[in-house]
Amino acid sequence: TAVSDLPVHRGADLVARAAAVLRANDTGVMVRAAPTLYPHQWSWDAAFVSVGLAHLDPGRACAELDHLFRGQWRTGMLPHIVFDPGETTYSPGPDRWGCAEVTDDAPAAPRTSGICQPPVHALAVERIVALAERRGPAAVARVRAWLPGAYRRLLAWHRYLVRERDPLRTGLVAIHHGWESGMDNSPRWDGPYSRIAVLPDLPPYRRRDTRVVRDAAQRPTQLEYDRYLSVVEELRRAGYDDARTRATGGFLVTDVFASAVLAAASEALAGIARSLGAGEVAELEEHAERFRAGVAGSEDAELGLALDTDLRTGAPLRVETVAGFAPLLCGGLRTAAERDMVALLRSERWTGHPGLRHAVLPSTSPAAREFRPRAYWRGPSWPVVTWFFVWMLERRGRPDVAAPLRRALLDELAEGSFAEYHEPLTGEPLGSAAQSWTAAAALDLLL
Ligand code: 9WN
Structure with missing residues (x-):
């Protein structure tokens, strides 16, 4: 089917469909x-x-985060996956991670993975509170009763990141696996992964993704997957001990996107702390300041984008990906530098590229050598990413930059399948359909 033949859904129709996706994906x-x-x-x-759930039922939104919090490690880490014990088909599954088997820091139940993902949670909580206020007193009471407990969880999570992922106080979060970036096969990580040797004794595994998504070109390659699994194996053999991984881990890079998320989320958490009369406001504000400065300091003058660094070689990772716009998420650039970055975002290298179907943010610049329009994080546009930029830009008082992205994203979503990602030149929906966060994005943009 050509995308132009697909039905276009707008307004109430799209809202109803998005809500149905979240309901259908809800296990209870x-x-x-x-x-x-x-x-x-x-x-x-x-x-x-x-955030999507908060538009429908604030109590359900709180419960969703509580489920994640049940997987929190003793260190404060929120794991990147909390496994559903009834589902055994996804790989790597809980046995492969073997977390509780090798460290007391991991909960025995629920079972989890041993790595984390970008800390967007405090930003979600800030938004859940705001959405409850819009709904009225019953919603406010429900969320207020929940907030102090959620706050303690988030505080432990942020302190974990500050302590274990930036012990030298550089203002940049280090990640120990590409999956921690949430942008698995982004060309950001090609350099660091090229030095990862596939373990000769890597236990065999069966991928699920290439059985679900039939077009293998949309997914990471077999060599990439062998490397991902080799790093998992290495982390497990190190007992998921962050200090050991910092000392000897094969994959150790700063993640400028996660750092910007931590800066913005620290600001949000400081606001929550203030509203609760908690004692950590100054500490959290200092985190926000530190990571905002770290992100702003990562800007590459030539590319005009913020860059990650390979901590094993000290080399900046010079690729043009959407993560390079990280300073727009958290602020910190001087006025002229921010103006230049916005101009770059609107330029032909990015949303102004003449070949784009919709003027949303592709994961890699269509003008870059590394651009692959169907290959997962190497080019496709991810609705959740554009939504997050819209949200953060509006939060920072830049609706002028957000508005065109918001309109373009709604056009992209109108095709109605809530795809995981899109081919940016044609708009074709790719990856999983009915992806939960895409439905959440639609709800948040429309309600
Ligand atoms: C590995 C769930 C996750 C997202 C990530 C995305 C993808 C997993 C995978 O799916 O990653 O964690 O199996 O490829 O890259 O951002 O959180 O939607």
Whole structure:
């Protein structure tokens, strides 16, 4: 089917369909990230999904985050997956991670993965509170009763990241696996992964993604997957000990996008702390300041984008990906530098590229050598990413930059399948259909 032949859904119709997607993916205790491809609860998906749920039922939004919090580690880490015990098909599953088997920091139940994802959760909670206020006193009472407990969880999570992922106080979060970035096969990680040797004794595994998504070109390659699994194996053998991984892990890079998320989320959490009369406001504001400065300091003068660094070689990772716009999420650039970055975002290298079907943010610049329009994080546009930029830009008082992205994203979503990602030149929906966070994005944009 050509995209132009697909029905166009707008307004109330799209809202009803999005709500139906979240309902269908809800197991009763959690919302699966996607019905078949991702049948568990993913960390940053859950945060985004909770915002969508807050539009429908604030209590259900709180419960979604509570389910994730049940997987929180003793260290404070929120794991990137909380597994549904009834689902055994996704790979790598809980046995492969073997977390509770190798460290007391992991809960025995629920079972989880041993890595994390971008800390968008405090931003979601800030939004859940605001949406409850819009709904009225009953919703406010429900969310207020829940907030102090959620706050303690989030505080432990942020302190974990600050302590274990930036011990040198550089203002940049380090990640220990590409999956921690949420942008698995982004060309950002090609350099660091090229040095990962596939373990000779890597236990065999069976991928699920290439059985669900029949077009293998849309998914990471077999060599990439072998490397992902080799790093998992290495982390497990290190007992998921962050200090050991910092000392000897094969994959150690700063993630400028996660750092910007932490800066913005720290600001949000400081606001929540203030509203609760909690004692950590100054600490959280200092985190926001530190990471905002770290992100702004990562800007590459030549590319005009913020860059990650390979901590094993010290080399900046010079690729033009959407993560490079991280300073627009959290602020911190001087006025002229922010103006230049906005101009770049609107330029032909990005949303102004003449070949784009919709002027949304592709995961990699269509003008870059690394651009692959169907290959997952190497080019496709991810609705959740454009939504997150819209949300953060509006939050920072830049509706002028957000508005065109918002309109373009609604056009992209009107095709109505709530796809995981789209071919940016044709608009064709790709990956999983009925992806929960895409439905959440639609609800948040339309309601
Ligand atoms: C690995 C669930 C997740 C997202 C990630 C996305 C993809 C998993 C996978 O799906 O990652 O964690 O199996 O490829 O890259 O951002 O959270 O939607």
